[in-house]
Amino acid sequence: MAEISRRALGKGVLGLSMLGIVNLAAGCTTAGQSSTAAGAASGSAAVKGGTITVASGVDPVPLNSVKGAAALGPQLVFTALYDNLMRYEADGSVVPHLATKVVANENNTKFTVTLRDGVKFTDGETFNAQAFATFLEAVKVGGGPAAGDAKPLTVTVKDALTFEIASEQPNAKVPELLAGTLGAVPSPKQLTAADADVAPVGAGPYVYDKAKSTSGNTYTLTRNPGHWNKDAYPYDTLVVKVLTDPAARINALKTNQVNIAELSATQAKEGEASGLTLLRQAQNWAGVNIADREGKLVPALKDVRVRQAICMAFDREAIVKNALGGEGTAGNQVFPKGMAGHVDSLDTQYAFNIEKAKSLLAEAGFAGGFSLEIPAIDGITQHNPLIITQLKAIGITATEVKVPIQQAFAQVLGGKFPLVPGVGVSTPVSLVNEMISVSAVWNIFHTITPELAALVTTAQSSSGATQKKAFEDIGKYVLDNAYFAVWGHSNAIYGLTSKVSAAMLPSTSLPALRTYKPKG
């Protein structure tokens, strides 16, 4: 009897323990942030005054623009929380937003910025020139990705609403910087707060609701009733849901759990068949960055004929159709069609021609081919087989070297590989700054010629037609000298549910927050 009781007791304790642990586990979230999945099964209606839910493939952290990344997820959240001094327009131009006027001097070394009057941060502090100056200094020492852009800049406060940004070298990128992270100004009080990274205070149209958010999963932002332009934002609540899995994003769209989500090229047809509205925007170029132009790792690459042969080894139309899922535009220029720097007549310069490529290699003294290594970065090797096969077709043996994702930047940017499967940035100024100029990060071996340096200086220090011509000349120069074997420009694709409209902007490849509207 005693034994039976003990056993029964044991079973009871086991049962209670299991139930208790499950309840404890489930209830623990009460104390922390509640893990609400906005919409869940009921869906998100996205009506005026309601909630709009956007899926982000990237976790938009930290919420502090001093340390924030330049990825698309943070851009949306930063715009919502902080607004921007400048903004992109549909034609790719950058115009004042929280600023009212930005005037550059004759060589783009000084920009005079006038701010909108009467704007306040959500903590009641006044948005003024000093707030920007304090912010910029914080970015310089904040250790975030924008620090590199901020360091060459100095700010002089002229009056409460006016400041000057100066740099020693001509810097045409300043307006774009003010449309991005450096234009997302937080309250000066946030900068000194211990929880600055998780308690953002800005002057944007929305305010972070920490209680209804779970970092890494769901970010809930509610309307800022004091925003200077609140009527432009029809939704009272903006929820950003982190969905890293593409299948999860399209499923969430189909079931109305989210209203806007990025889709992959392979999901475009499925999205259209499901009745989603698709937005497409040509964005980064895809191809190969022929980085070792001085032949430091592979001497053969110093010969321009060898680099040109590589450019001819790729069938761009077939690549766009098959490797990019038909979602892109074939081309051999770094600047996309319709943007400054693109020249239509150069589109066929390196037509696919294996025989001509082989003869160029032979002319250069490499008829027998040569070998080189390309990185196989964990998770981003999808184009490597294509590169290996096409290079082999002209006699170049490419071998993959495994690179853990954590070491990708260190190894690739450290100059370990002569050829890097490449993607380019979207705007002409950014492209020159990040891929072509001598200090550009993706000019991995920091190669430059006097002629190209002069063109870069002209582009950096001019505006209007002169700058446009300089971009075209740069595009032609890097094309003639085969710095990049470009295949084309892939589309950024966003799916929208039936009740929502939004618009893509050429330079950001992300539907802009201020274009989110209820439909019908």
Next chain:
Amino acid sequence: MLTFIAKRLVSAVGLVLLVTFVTFALVFSNGMAIARTLLGNSVSEAEVVAKYRDLGLDQPVVQQYGQWLGAALTGNLGRSYVSGEVVAEAIMTRLPVTLTLVLLTLLFALVISVGLGVAAAVKGGWVDRVLQVVSVVGGAIPQFIVAVFLVVTFAVTWRLLPATGYVSPDVDPVMWALSLVLPVTAILVGAAASGSIQIRGRMLDELRKEYVATLRTRGISERSVLFKHALRNAAGPGLIGMGILAIGMLGGSVLIERVFALPGLGMLANTSTVSGDIPMLMACVLFTILVVVVINLVIDLLLGVLNPKVRL
């Protein structure tokens, strides 16, 4: 029993120290790569070096581990390199999600496995054959495929259950339960398949033993023979199997958390690894080990209750 528990706890502490140190040594051995990953691709080498030094990644690994361990013992796991969150707070929001997923799956797997395993062992014939076929199929289909099938069928096509997301029970208990149906089922298919075939095998072994025949000849009821004697003796290996299953689920939960966008520990560990968020990653490792240690301890204790020889 107390000595038994004390021995297990001492070995658990050793295990925690060993695994955290090995993890620490592995991930901190390349501080420059961590700094570069954190800053992205548009900063100069000098800025990467500055970040590397700022985070203290230039110090010897043993020294860094000592500092981390000392702080961890006081409950301070630091702040996330990426989000700036207090790591302990972040873990406390993620751990319950993963534990709920694992424990609910385990609970259902236990019930289904015992039910099906015993039925197959006792009934034999077509019941046994069906179970074997179902187990092979259930165990062979990858979790990911099961998850996608469930989402497409029950969320996208029939709109019965949410496709993604987790709702905290204090916000909406019904939605909490609904949000877990598909993720739990996705893991349960494989878990129940392997669990039931294990229980079946153990039960068959027990039922062939002489003491079972003796009990039957003494007129003990078949129900008592099965559930009070044979199942109890078969439960030991079954419990160990369940423990292994639970530990496997902790590691495998990342896939399910990703597909269903659940804010669990698995996804946190995964993103922390990719983004170089070492304080967060170390906390994920620490808490995963602690959960494993607790699961092992509970199983050891249960085995000790079932079979006193284990305590020796």
